[in-house]
Amino acid sequence: MPAVEGTTGFPHNSSPKPAPKPIPEPVRWRHETLEILDQRLLPGTVHYDVQTGVHSVATAIRELRVRGAPAIGIAAAYGVVLAAREAGGGDSLQQRLTSAAATLTSARPTAVNLAWAVKRVMARFDPTLDADTNYLRLRTEAEALHAEDRRICRAIGAAGVELIKEGSSIMTHCNAGALAVSELGTATAPMYLAHRSGIRFRVFANETRPVLQGARLTAWELDRAGIDVTLVCDNAAGHLMAGGQVDLVIVGADRVTANGDVVNKIGTATLAILCDHFDIPFYVACPSSTFDPDTPRGVDVEIEERPAEEVRSFEGLEIPGHIQIRNPGFDVTPRALVTGFVTNRGLLGPPYPDTLSVLK
Amino acid sequence: MPAVEGTTGFPHNSSPKPAPKPIPEPVRWRHETLEILDQRLLPGTVHYDVQTGVHSVATAIRELRVRGAPAIGIAAAYGVVLAAREAGGGDSLQQRLTSAAATLTSARPTAVNLAWAVKRVMARFDPTLDADTNYLRLRTEAEALHAEDRRICRAIGAAGVELIKEGSSIMTHCNAGALAVSELGTATAPMYLAHRSGIRFRVFANETRPVLQGARLTAWELDRAGIDVTLVCDNAAGHLMAGGQVDLVIVGADRVTANGDVVNKIGTATLAILCDHFDIPFYVACPSSTFDPDTPRGVDVEIEERPAEEVRSFEGLEIPGHIQIRNPGFDVTPRALVTGFVTNRGLLGPPYPDTLSVLK
Numbered sequence: 001m002p003a004v005e006g007t008t009g010f011p012h013n014s015s016p017k018p019a020p021k022p023i024p025e026p027v028r029w030r031h032e033t034l035e036i037l038d039q040r041l042l043p044g045t046v047h048y049d050v051q052t053g054v055h056s057v058a059t060a061i062r063e064l065r066v067r068g069a070p071a072i073g074i075a076a077a078y079g080v081v082l083a084a085r086e087a088g089g090g091d092s093l094q095q096r097l098t099s100a101a102a103t104l105t106s107a108r109p110t111a112v113n114l115a116w117a118v119k120r121v122m123a124r125f126d127p128t129l130d131a132d133t134n135y136l137r138l139r140t141e142a143e144a145l146h147a148e149d150r151r152i153c154r155a156i157g158a159a160g161v162e163l164i165k166e167g168s169s170i171m172t173h174c175n176a177g178a179l180a181v182s183e184l185g186t187a188t189a190p191m192y193l194a195h196r197s198g199i200r201f202r203v204f205a206n207e208t209r210p211v212l213q214g215a216r217l218t219a220w221e222l223d224r225a226g227i228d229v230t231l232v233c234d235n236a237a238g239h240l241m242a243g244g245q246v247d248l249v250i251v252g253a254d255r256v257t258a259n260g261d262v263v264n265k266i267g268t269a270t271l272a273i274l275c276d277h278f279d280i281p282f283y284v285a286c287p288s289s290t291f292d293p294d295t296p297r298g299v300d301v302e303i304e305e306r307p308a309e310e311v312r313s314f315e316g317l318e319i320p321g322h323i324q325i326r327n328p329g330f331d332v333t334p335r336a337l338v339t340g341f342v343t344n345r346g347l348l349g350p351p352y353p354d355t356l357s358v359l360k
Numbered sequence: 361m362p363a364v365e366g367t368t369g370f371p372h373n374s375s376p377k378p379a380p381k382p383i384p385e386p387v388r389w390r391h392e393t394l395e396i397l398d399q400r401l402l403p404g405t406v407h408y409d410v411q412t413g414v415h416s417v418a419t420a421i422r423e424l425r426v427r428g429a430p431a432i433g434i435a436a437a438y439g440v441v442l443a444a445r446e447a448g449g450g451d452s453l454q455q456r457l458t459s460a461a462a463t464l465t466s467a468r469p470t471a472v473n474l475a476w477a478v479k480r481v482m483a484r485f486d487p488t489l490d491a492d493t494n495y496l497r498l499r500t501e502a503e504a505l506h507a508e509d510r511r512i513c514r515a516i517g518a519a520g521v522e523l524i525k526e527g528s529s530i531m532t533h534c535n536a537g538a539l540a541v542s543e544l545g546t547a548t549a550p551m552y553l554a555h556r557s558g559i560r561f562r563v564f565a566n567e568t569r570p571v572l573q574g575a576r577l578t579a580w581e582l583d584r585a586g587i588d589v590t591l592v593c594d595n596a597a598g599h600l601m602a603g604g605q606v607d608l609v610i611v612g613a614d615r616v617t618a619n620g621d622v623v624n625k626i627g628t629a630t631l632a633i634l635c636d637h638f639d640i641p642f643y644v645a646c647p648s649s650t651f652d653p654d655t656p657r658g659v660d661v662e663i664e665e666r667p668a669e670e671v672r673s674f675e676g677l678e679i680p681g682h683i684q685i686r687n688p689g690f691d692v693t694p695r696a697l698v699t700g701f702v703t704n705r706g707l708l709g710p711p712y713p714d715t716l717s718v719l720k
Contacts, residue, residue, distance in 0.1 A: 215674070216677065223680070223682070231683055238633060239629060239691035269599060270597065270598035270634060277637070303599070311593055315673075315674065324590040324591065326591075326596060331595075332602065
């Protein structure tokens with residue numbers, strides 16, 4: 001197995017490549033305490049915030065300290081556990097939990113895992129039992145959900161590893177990696193497994209404006225694992241494809257609607273259209289919890305409009321305040337452009353939604 | 361004519377819109393002195409650097425203080441004039457000019473106007489005449505080229521204004537505006553003329569990573585002129601098109617090859633492919649000097665790989681130095697994706713290259 005890759009001769013590869021290191025978990029539960037990695041500080045600083053309660057968890061989700069559909073589901077699941085322990089004023093435990101669930105679920109509207117995880121942990125609450133017993137029940141469920149997430153990532157990796165051949169060049173968008181999920185990530189899971197088995201391949205990580213998760217997170221975590229990764233601007237994707245430099249695209253998903261449409265980070269649909277144009281396979285890696293059978297189509301999902309400030313300020317410059325900005329956070333990739341879904345239930349190709357029924 | 365537009369109800373339009381103002385010229389020649397607007401400081405600061413000689417002009421071009429194919433042509437034309445006045449050591453005027461022409465032409469390899477403008481001014485040099493007479497001949501030619509550029513922009517505007525209807529929504533990429541050219545710009549010329557004639561329309565300006573010319577320059581100059589402009593990340597283009605919010609795209613060009621392929625700022629080809637997918641007209645605005653009959657096809661143009669630092673550093677963060685970066689500055693849009701060329705010789709549609717023969 002190659003210990004150090006990435007020596008592919010680009011002129012801008014200036015400093016020596018360090019030895020591979022483990023990737024920090026985005027969410028960790030230790031000694032009855034929830035800690036969230038502040039991903040806004042990456043790649044410069046690895047720092048965990050101790051969560052004081054449900055409001056700090058909701059804030060961490062809203063402010064993208066933790067992001068990635070599965071990771072925010074895990075954070076929110078533990079958030080419910082924290083709520084079961086908070087002082088409640090005059091409220092009953094049930095009232096406190098119901099309020100916590102609403103606060104957490106509304107922290108980000110697009111990711112379906114968030115509501116799913118909160119609901120799943122909440123389902124363990126039993127009003128006929130005492131507070132301590134309920135706390136243990138909720139905590140056990142959150143830990144189970146977290147452990148399951150790791151298993152799911154391994155299953156996604158196993159389903160997708162066959163897509164990566166010796167010499168493959170893969171493009172990915174945003175971060176559907178270990179930092180977005182747990183352990184192997186989703187879109188990155190096939191890459192980590194292929195790398196472990198000694199296959200040599202290259203990854204192009206799109207920087208993913210406006211929040212630059214590809215630059216801050218994906219390039220960082222793949223590089224940290226010793227994978228040959230090259231960072232590019234989102235604008236370069238079409239040029240690299242035109243030059244035959246991309247063999248396949250693998251992205252994550254925030255939500256897959258009943259018909260098979262994919263809601264994911266803004267720019268994903270553009271990549272899918274480019275793949276269609278250049279006849280490049282376009283894969284979506286996601287756990288079954290991302291599948292939302294209750295929403296018929298992609299156009300039925302309300303797309304989060306994120307703060308203009310993410311676009312307005314850069315490198316010490318500021319776009320004048322009266323200039324209008326649109327900053328949609330997600331887009332919809334029509335199912336017709338999806339070559340396959342890489343899931344914990346296997347690699348699922350068309351026809352959609354028939355093949356997706358195993359995700360229900 | 362609407363004095364103030366832009367009140368279209370976006371939530372992020374927070375401060376009041378100022379009255380329209382003239383747009384500073386990118387290059388100005390006054391009192392036998394060349395001044396170049398340092399566009400790297402926009403939108404914060406309007407500052408002109410007095411050019412001390414041919415090397416300062418070449419540096420300004422290389423460092424993108426002045427950019428846009430026509431504007432760098434104009435700057436380089438005046439750069440030759442400056443060379444005619446510089447102290448030459450033991451070199452003859454002819455030697456100095458030849459060396460200056462080479463320095464200027466090599467400052468940016470992709471834009472064909474640069475070499476064209478330098479060659480055109482150099483053609484006025486006559487070794488049988490004295491230095492003062494040659495200086496006047498070169499200066500007159502550079503001034504003529506500059507004045508012609510203004511006329512060309514007006515002609516491009518006249519050819520393209522019919523594309524903009526009441527209520528049109530136009531997307532543009534990078535800056536092919538007044539700051540890239542002179543007076544009306546190229547891609548923006550139809551917009552300025554339509555605005556002057558009272559037509560109400562909207563422009564989406566893509567921010568255009570990595571150097572953000574769309575955010576820094578296009579949004580700024582259109583807004584300054586009182587045009588309803590909305591800044592978006594490049595990644596949002598496909599989403600806006602999918603939502604039916606873009607009626608047409610107009611971009612500039614750095615070079616149009618003999619067959620009709622278009623070399624322009626990285627991300628342009630992606631926009632053209634999106635337009636093809638969504639059946640949205642895609643126009644390329646350019647002066648005839650952008651047409652390069654000596655280069656057969658787009659793939660024959662060497663694409664400038666720009667410094668990795670443009671991608672590596674952002675918002676106080678730095679991608680670790682050993683992580684590879686690719687930063688191609690341009691891409692090639694195949695002629696088949698171009699609905700029409702908006703030129704100083706009229707609006708030219710397919711079949712290409714037949715219709716482009718008027719540009720020769």
